[in-house]
Amino acid sequence: MRRVAIALPVIMLLMVLLAPAPALAKDEVIVEVISIAASSGDEDAESGGEAFVDPKLSGYAKKLRALFAYTKYTFLASGRTETDFGSPCTFQLPERFSLIVEPERMEESEGRIEMMVTLVHEVEGERGEAHREREEGRQGGRQEIVLRTKIRLGNGGTVLLGGPPIEGGVLILALSARG
Amino acid sequence: MKMAKGCRISRYLTAYVDNELDERTRRRVDGHLASCADCASELDSILASDRILRAVPKPAVADDRWATFRVDLSQALDEVDREARRKRARVREARPVYGTYRRRALATAGAFAAVVFVAVALGPLGLFDQWNRNANECVVDSIETFSAGYTPMFFTSEDPEMTVIWVFADEVEGGVNGERPGAR
Numbered sequence: 481m482r483r484v485a486i487a488l489p490v491i492m493l494l495m496v497l498l499a500p501a502p503a504l505a506k507d508e509v510i511v512e513v514i515s516i517a518a519s520s521g522d523e524d525a526e527s528g529g530e531a532f533v534d535p536k537l538s539g540y541a542k543k544l545r546a547l548f549a550y551t552k553y554t555f556l557a558s559g560r561t562e563t564d565f566g567s568p569c570t571f572q573l574p575e576r577f578s579l580i581v582e583p584e585r586m587e588e589s590e591g592r593i594e595m596m597v598t599l600v601h602e603v604e605g606e607r608g609e610a611h612r613e614r615e616e617g618r619q620g621g622r623q624e625i626v627l628r629t630k631i632r633l634g635n636g637g638t639v640l641l642g643g644p645p646i647e648g649g650v651l652i653l654a655l656s657a658r659g
Numbered sequence: 660m661k662m663a664k665g666c667r668i669s670r671y672l673t674a675y676v677d678n679e680l681d682e683r684t685r686r687r688v689d690g691h692l693a694s695c696a697d698c699a700s701e702l703d704s705i706l707a708s709d710r711i712l713r714a715v716p717k718p719a720v721a722d723d724r725w726a727t728f729r730v731d732l733s734q735a736l737d738e739v740d741r742e743a744r745r746k747r748a749r750v751r752e753a754r755p756v757y758g759t760y761r762r763r764a765l766a767t768a769g770a771f772a773a774v775v776f777v778a779v780a781l782g783p784l785g786l787f788d789q790w791n792r793n794a795n796e797c798v799v800d801s802i803e804t805f806s807a808g809y810t811p812m813f814f815t816s817e818d819p820e821m822t823v824i825w826v827f828a829d830e831v832e833g834g835v836n837g838e839r840p841g842a843r
Contacts (some may be wrong), residue, residue, distance in 0.1 A: 496674070528670070578790075591797065601806070625805040627826050629664045632798040639797045650828075653694035 509583040512560040512656045513571045515640060516540070518550035518642070519649030547640070550649070567659075568596075575646045576602040577626075579653060581589060586659050592632040593657045599627040599641065633657050666691070676705050698816050797822035 488643040491518060533541040534554035544553050556574050563569040568582035584599050587594055601624045633639055635658055642652035663786040674680050675688050692699050799813045804826055813824040 524730060543821055546819055547816055547821060547823060575742055594795070626809055627802070627804055627824065628813055629802040629811070630800040631822075631824075632800065634796040637797060638821070640821060641822045641825075642823070645828050657699075 484641055485653070491653075492619070500631070501605075502563040502585070507564045508562050509565065509657055509659045510560065510562050511569055511575075511583070512558070513579055513581075514540075514558045515556040515573050516642075516652040516654065517551070517554040517556050517646060517649045518544075518548060518652050519554070520551045522576070526615050541548075548652075552649075553652075572594070573651070575651070577644060577646075577651060578602070579617075579641075579655070580656070581655065583657065583659070585633055586635075590632075591635045593635055594632045594658050595657065597627070597629050597631060597641070598625060598654065599646065599653075600624065601626050642658075668692075668695070669698050669701055672698065672702050676702070676709055684699055691745055746759065796820070 484566050514537070516534075520642075531545050531551045531553060533544060534555040536546065537553055544550075547548075551646075553620075559571040561569050563581075563583060565583050565585055568580050571579045571581070573579055578600045580596075580600065582596045582598075584585045584594045584596060603622055627641065629641075631639060636656070638654055638656040640652060640654055642650060644651045668688055671680060671684060672689050675685065678689065681827045692702060721767070797815070798820065802811045802813055804811045804823060810827040811824070812823060812827065815822045
């Protein structure tokens with residue numbers, strides 16, 4: 481009886497500490513993308529002090545300020561979807577950008593999610609003509625592959641992608657995945 | 660042996676037979692027996708039993724047994740007393756054991772509550788982020804662009820631990836200059 485009384489709280493404690501996130505179906509991955517506009521306008525610089533971060537991005541404020549030198553971070557949009565391994569999902573982003581995320585497999589040994597990430601920009605006119613053979617045609621404009629990367633992301637982790645210019649700044653994407 | 664009902668005198672009948680009453684009480688019993696049929700009948704029953712018992716021969720007991728009987732009886736009574744003391748001692752010892760068990764249980768429950776409180780209270784402050792540190796680990800196996808004017812790179816910072824994949828656009832960044840994105 482005494483052993484049970486001592487062991488029970490210990491077991492409960494271990495269960496609390498080691499409890500995994502709510503289980504998904506084995507082949508499902510939750511992918512979330514948050515779009516951020518980063519800028520360094522003169523009016524921002526005049527305000528001095530630390531960079532302004534949109535309250536909707538409070539969870540990323542510390543990271544954004546530490547990693548980048550922009551003075552203003554504005555929340556643009558967010559998207560979240562569930563997909564299967566091997567099934568790509570597409571997020572429509574501001575200013576004709578789109579992000580295609582294809583989880584390929586779960587790396588069992590280290591618990592990372594292996595995925596192919598493609599950032600596409602739909603362009604008009606003749607820009608990118610030289611790379612036409614690599615581009616996929618789409619009605620209303622051509623699609624340029626701005627970035628294609630294969631990554632292994634820790635389960636539940638986040639990676640930041642960014643750099644493409646948008647109106648008044650650059651686009652930053654916070655890509656998270658949990659399987 | 661059936662006692663005579665309703666007669667207080669009947670309690671003296673056995674002593675009356677054994678000649679153990681004082682003179683005054685004996686005269687009272689004599690007077691009562693003359694008028695109470697129930698007590699007289701009970702007295703007859705007692706006398707009959709007495710006669711039967713006296714008729715039974717005494718068991719043969721050796722003289723040396725009588726000599727040690729008092730000592731043996733004393734030792735047996737002492738042993739009874741010791742056993743009673745041991746039982747009381749065991750009961751006294753059981754109390755601290757129960758108290759210790761209860762204290763341990765309370766201490767364990769208190770420690771558990773303290774750990775849960777610390778986790779709940781300090782978790783939002785990020786003190787346990789290192790437990791989940793590998794969540795943000797990101798290995799970049801390949802990185803490329805198919806658009807002119809972009810230069811893709813990636814870097815991983817330690818604090819905060821985060822991997823950043825960046826496509827430097829010539830028209831915005833003026834090329835890769837080794838500084839943080841956004842630096843002017």
